[in-house]
Amino acid sequence: MARFILRRLFHAVLTFVGATLIVYALMFSIASDPLQALAGERPLSESQRAQLTAQYRLDEPFLVQYGYYMKGLLTGDMGRTITGRPIADVLAEAWPRTIRLAVIAMGIVIVFGVIGGVFAGLRRGGAFDQTSLALTLVVIGTPVFVLGTVFQTVFAVELGWFRPSFAPELGLATYVLPAIVLGMLSLATTMRLTRTSVVENLRADYVRTANAKGLTWRRVVSVHVLRNSLIPVLTFLGTEFGALMSGAMVTEGIFNIPGVGGRLFQGIRLEDGPLVVTIVSLLILIYLVVNLIVDLLYAVLDPRIRHE
Amino acid sequence: MRSGSWFACWLLIPAALGLAACGGSPAPASGELVVSIGIGEPKSLIPSRANESNAADVLEALFTKLVDYDAQQRPVELAAESITSDDNRVWTIRLRPDWTFHNGEPVTADSYINAWNAGAWGPNAHEANYFFEKIEGYADLNPVDASKPPAARKLSGLRKVDELTFEVTLNAPYVNFKSMLGYTAFYPLPLAAFEDVDNNVISPRYQEAPIGQGPFRMQGSWQHDQLIEMVRYEDYAGPVKPKVAGLAFKIYQQQTTQYQDLLAGQLDIQSQIPLENVGSAAADLGERFKQSPSSTIQFLAFPTFDPSFSKPEIRRAISMAIDRDEIINALFLRSQLPLRSFVSPIVPGYREDICGDACQFNPAAAKALFESAGGAAAVGGRIEIAYNVDGGHKPWVDATCNQIRTNLGVPCVGNPQPKFSELLTKVRAKEPVGLFRLGWIFDYPAIENYLGPVYTTTGSSNYYGYSNPEFDRLVAAGDAAATPEEALVYYQQAEDILVQDMPVVPLRYSQNNFGHSTRVKNVELDLFSRVKYLQLEASAP
Numbered sequence A: 001m002a003r004f005i006l007r008r009l010f011h012a013v014l015t016f017v018g019a020t021l022i023v024y025a026l027m028f029s030i031a032s033d034p035l036q037a038l039a040g041e042r043p044l045s046e047s048q049r050a051q052l053t054a055q056y057r058l059d060e061p062f063l064v065q066y067g068y069y070m071k072g073l074l075t076g077d078m079g080r081t082i083t084g085r086p087i088a089d090v091l092a093e094a095w096p097r098t099i100r101l102a103v104i105a106m107g108i109v110i111v112f113g114v115i116g117g118v119f120a121g122l123r124r125g126g127a128f129d130q131t132s133l134a135l136t137l138v139v140i141g142t143p144v145f146v147l148g149t150v151f152q153t154v155f156a157v158e159l160g161w162f163r164p165s166f167a168p169e170l171g172l173a174t175y176v177l178p179a180i181v182l183g184m185l186s187l188a189t190t191m192r193l194t195r196t197s198v199v200e201n202l203r204a205d206y207v208r209t210a211n212a213k214g215l216t217w218r219r220v221v222s223v224h225v226l227r228n229s230l231i232p233v234l235t236f237l238g239t240e241f242g243a244l245m246s247g248a249m250v251t252e253g254i255f256n257i258p259g260v261g262g263r264l265f266q267g268i269r270l271e272d273g274p275l276v277v278t279i280v281s282l283l284i285l286i287y288l289v290v291n292l293i294v295d296l297l298y299a300v301l302d303p304r305i306r307h308e
Numbered sequence B: 001m002r003s004g005s006w007f008a009c010w011l012l013i014p015a016a017l018g019l020a021a022c023g024g025s026p027a028p029a030s031g032e033l034v035v036s037i038g039i040g041e042p043k044s045l046i047p048s049r050a051n052e053s054n055a056a057d058v059l060e061a062l063f064t065k066l067v068d069y070d071a072q073q074r075p076v077e078l079a080a081e082s083i084t085s086d087d088n089r090v091w092t093i094r095l096r097p098d099w100t101f102h103n104g105e106p107v108t109a110d111s112y113i114n115a116w117n118a119g120a121w122g123p124n125a126h127e128a129n130y131f132f133e134k135i136e137g138y139a140d141l142n143p144v145d146a147s148k149p150p151a152a153r154k155l156s157g158l159r160k161v162d163e164l165t166f167e168v169t170l171n172a173p174y175v176n177f178k179s180m181l182g183y184t185a186f187y188p189l190p191l192a193a194f195e196d197v198d199n200n201v202i203s204p205r206y207q208e209a210p211i212g213q214g215p216f217r218m219q220g221s222w223q224h225d226q227l228i229e230m231v232r233y234e235d236y237a238g239p240v241k242p243k244v245a246g247l248a249f250k251i252y253q254q255q256t257t258q259y260q261d262l263l264a265g266q267l268d269i270q271s272q273i274p275l276e277n278v279g280s281a282a283a284d285l286g287e288r289f290k291q292s293p294s295s296t297i298q299f300l301a302f303p304t305f306d307p308s309f310s311k312p313e314i315r316r317a318i319s320m321a322i323d324r325d326e327i328i329n330a331l332f333l334r335s336q337l338p339l340r341s342f343v344s345p346i347v348p349g350y351r352e353d354i355c356g357d358a359c360q361f362n363p364a365a366a367k368a369l370f371e372s373a374g375g376a377a378a379v380g381g382r383i384e385i386a387y388n389v390d391g392g393h394k395p396w397v398d399a400t401c402n403q404i405r406t407n408l409g410v411p412c413v414g415n416p417q418p419k420f421s422e423l424l425t426k427v428r429a430k431e432p433v434g435l436f437r438l439g440w441i442f443d444y445p446a447i448e449n450y451l452g453p454v455y456t457t458t459g460s461s462n463y464y465g466y467s468n469p470e471f472d473r474l475v476a477a478g479d480a481a482a483t484p485e486e487a488l489v490y491y492q493q494a495e496d497i498l499v500q501d502m503p504v505v506p507l508r509y510s511q512n513n514f515g516h517s518t519r520v521k522n523v524e525l526d527l528f529s530r531v532k533y534l535q536l537e538a539s540a541p
Helices: A002-030 A034-039 A046-055 A062-074 A087-122 A127-140 A144-158 A168-202 A205-212 A217-255 A260-269 A273-301 B005-012 B053-062 B109-120 B127-132 B255-263 B275-288 B312-320 B324-330 B363-372 B394-408 B420-428 B448-455 B469-479 B484-501
Strands: B034-039 B067-069 B075-077 B080-085 B090-095 B158-162 B165-169 B194-196 B216-218 B227-232 B246-251 B289-301 B336-338 B383-388 B412-417 B435-440 B504-516
Touching: A002 A062, A002 A273, A034 A046, A034 B420, A046 B127, A062 A273, A087 A127, A087 A168, A087 A217, A087 A260, A087 A273, A127 A168, A144 A168, A144 A217, A144 B255, A168 A217, A205 A217, A217 A260, A217 A273, A217 B255, A260 A273, B034 B053, B034 B255, B053 B216, B053 B227, B053 B246, B075 B080, B090 B109, B109 B127, B109 B158, B109 B165, B255 B275, B255 B504, B275 B289, B275 B504, B312 B363, B312 B394, B312 B484, B312 B504, B324 B336, B324 B394, B324 B504, B363 B394, B383 B394, B383 B420, B394 B412, B412 B420, B435 B448, B448 B469, B448 B484, B469 B484
Parallel strands: B034 B246, B383 B412, B383 B435
Antiparallel strands: B067 B075, B080 B090, B090 B165, B158 B165, B216 B227, B227 B246, B289 B435, B289 B504, B336 B504
């Protein structure tokens, strides 16, 4: 087990370095003129152009720029954004918000998705199953920004149940509406997946055996069916957590949450290589860690799976 | 609009002031309320770095300009007692006595001299650096080769006369210098802003809580991407005092979210209602939706390196083939208005319809002129219009192309570029991008602030390479004129040349489309699209 974890962590380091290189190369290739991007439609004086080029080493070749970036990163200096703020400060403010949003969204997905899915699966063809099928199909087919704007208009502006935008003084409550929107798509998929998995497992031999042994229905479902049904769902949720974080960009924009998504968007717009690379690399790291946790959880759910 | 009032109450309690405005207490007066205003995240809050509207909006509340503008857009002294010059080259600026910064430091001639030196200091690379280029000694502070240190540390053209008086010497006489002093870059800085005043180093912490001499002072520091809070500065020396307790600039990523907050009563003022919401704003907000003129103009530029557009007849025919009114009515819902001049209608010296027939929609004449000048073959078989896709320009560019195609019988397509900077890079490299879109918002209300930067050969925003020596001469003659009235004669002659040459196709000028909540009144925007903070009043709903 320890060897397994170590090996995976080693992979994570390699992936991290590779990812930064690729993302840095991509940013480098799309950057036409970051200084003009910063100035917007305003002119830029010659001396200013010369100063900033030297300051951000924009005239150096790609590998040299990347070398400086990695050197800074390894010595704990993430550098500055092109507007002059320390990237470490920007991330320290933005990450907690995005993580809170994603975790609450994940909580909503797990609670409602799994419970709803099990319920639909147990009463296959019932009214709940049919309605939820129709609803989840609608949700899966709706783009997030449409869903976000509609929810914002209906629940915040018209009904006044929530605030239309981020309000830090409300604490975690301010994340609820955005988290519902963000989690909606995953929720729909989780529900479909859980339902199918439960339906399949209900027909499995071991369920017939368990029933024949005279176990109560409740025990058969909660211990035998559920445990086996959750493995594909867990795989999905593992990958989905990363998607929730990166997918938060649109939701954060609509609800004005000053999280990582907004910074990433701004970084891409201003061709701010170091900022984008740092954010994307951290996203990749989180993705790797979450998937490591998922792999470890497999063993808990199914003792036959061993990581040796 | 909303049932539960406790939510709305949150906004009324300026947390920083700790006023118990909610519950059974009597309704607070205007002077006890904080007004919230929506903006985007500023890039920097150092005055000489503030070259975009978000930062300028915030700084306008923290600082007071040397000059304000009257109804005719003429500069009148505000923080200055007098600004005089005999020859328009050496200007004497006398400050009003007894002004203080928010930290108690007195405002002196040095406050201005230090700030301007720091703004002009090349190694600082401040965005508004080019505003100081007219001051003597600028070149010494701004070597084009960044590896060499500047030849001087201070602008030789700034000289302190006494505590409240200083003299500014320009490279050449400039009649609009007094107007120019109303720009954000010319605010003073307290000594507390500097880490090393002799070497023009501004402390990196300064912009997190800027100290100014204006009507409002910072409450806490800049909460990036969220909020900038201010309270009334009780020792403010200006003639008009604020009528509200403070301002809260709420920072938004999207203007559509701002609008939702405005509808939900969570935001008091939105100074730019986006095009998506302009259509429904009158119905949503009623009398609280307002429009007023602003200074932005939009036009299409002809790249001079492209032989397709070298003939003025071709340029004129394209201009005549565009039905400005139709596009404005259908796409912009009259949130912008047609422009038939080369400057904005709000500057002194603007003449309506100066462009004449060339800007009037006339498909038959356009077609005839186009054919006589060589027709489709002369423009290489087709016309392209380049634009940046991140600015929402696609719909009107496509519509314009459709009109050109229909009316001139030549294929026309939009040429989308990811960003404005990429468009400029291609134009600089003289790649054939076709016509391209440009916009211009003024820095100070002078006709020269359009003619100089946009159309002169060395103009900082003349990206399309138009050059006419006679035009340059007339603008320079205007700059050097003895009085603004005399200058105007030259400037208008210069604009007449643009009518002949048609280096650009004037299209539209913008309006401020803004809205406010029921809590505030006297909401007006100035020509810079900035809320007039000092006249704002608030009342509990």
